[in-house]
Amino acid sequence: MKMTTLTQLHEDIAARVKTISDHNLDWLCRLGCDGCCRRLADIPRLTTEEWDWLKIGLAALPPDQLEDIKLGIATLTQQTSRPLTCPMLDQAKGACRVYEHRPVACRTYGFYVQRELGLYCKDIEARVAEGAYPEVVWGNHDTIDRRLSSLGETRDLTEWFAIWKENKDLD
Ligand code: SF4
């Protein structure tokens, strides 16, 4: 089967994440650590291919969970304060409800560095400042951004939802 560009990107990120995690058994990222999902700097932006993949995950959710996410998206569109909590986070479990379908930024966060844009997890940064993880070879997020630029147009998550609602009755 021919691999899509997004699938290849997912695999390359997963390989980097595995290398870092395997060499740092006390790495902070784990199920239940959801700080990055609770302090989004702004509404997430997704390429067309990321949205198409995420939409499959959303459509497979139980109706009550999709309803909850829809309400969260509606809140996001009106919220002017920052940071934001991602509406796809299961806040009780600290887990992503669309984990297999999550956007690329969620996969790189904590493992890829682009310091000037603040994509670096504050919790991991604090550990590094204490001297932890001296051997880590961070991923370069500029490379990820270049690859994302070939995956279709980029829109806010809220815009993608609005288009989906127009084309397919979500109610
Ligand atoms: S990136 Fe930071 S907040 Fe997110 S899971 Fe990893 S350690 Fe936790």
Ligand code: SF4
């Ligand atoms: S999509 Fe999932 S992993 Fe990404 S910010 Fe939202 S809850 Fe977190």
